[in-house]
Amino acid sequence: MKSDYLRVVKQLNEAIDEFAVLTSKESVKVDEFNLTWQQELILSHIAKHENITAHEIAKSFDISKSAVSQVLTKLQQKKMITKLVNPSNKRESFIKLDENGQKFIKLIEELDVKLIENYYSKIDISEFIQMTETMKKLNKLIKSKKTE
Template identity: 35%
Template sequence: MKQGDFIKEGFSLFDKINHHLVINYYSILDIELSPKQFMVLHLIHEIEPAKIQDISHQLQLSMSSVSQLVNKLEQGNYVSRSINPQNRREILVRIDGKGKDFFKKYEEMDDLVIEKYYSKLSLKETKQFRDFAQKLYNIITEESDHV
């Protein structure tokens, strides 16, 4: 088997894992968001407070596209906007009501999945998994910075 075949087999297995987890656990979250809305919400959660410009840059979406996505999230009470007191021309976006509830449930699901499945891996295997993911992330981000 070639290296590419092993990679494809690994991807296929992760697809099956994710499919199983989505059906059995994450479907409980009752997500009413589009994939792009979810990506924006998740990024805001990571870098809160987020600026529209930062979201646009990190997700490589146009400013108007991000603004429309944030509008939808704001209408759904997932996020709120406020003026940046240090720079009144900037708008800051924060997780709000339904967004806070969503991430609380999301964290509970993650904890449940970790406890039920990933905890069965040894500490050494868990560290290897994390180290592999970090190495692959570094390779991908370094390569994409040169494109």
């Protein structure tokens, strides 16, 4: 049974890697921002959460506040984010997208539309829904294991 999971996970990883290679030409503008995978993930997380703090990011990613601080400093240097002092707690800052961060997120959204038009729309929507639900289930399982 474990060997079946190992085989399927290996195929999944290979498919994800191949997808990244095949779509790399479409994502070339995104690559021009020279962000690490972690920086991209944190930037996307900031875009989805208004008035988020470094503490909340650290908690969401299950990494130290120091590690988050290092990433945020690099993103701030690249004008991807800006920090605004929380008026109700001067020791805390809200993290927001800056000019380049907004451009990055806009490019990601444009890339999604392009991928939908060129590829995703050629596959039945029910398959995408099933894939999404499976990922949500897996994410929920991982979150529950981390809180045990």
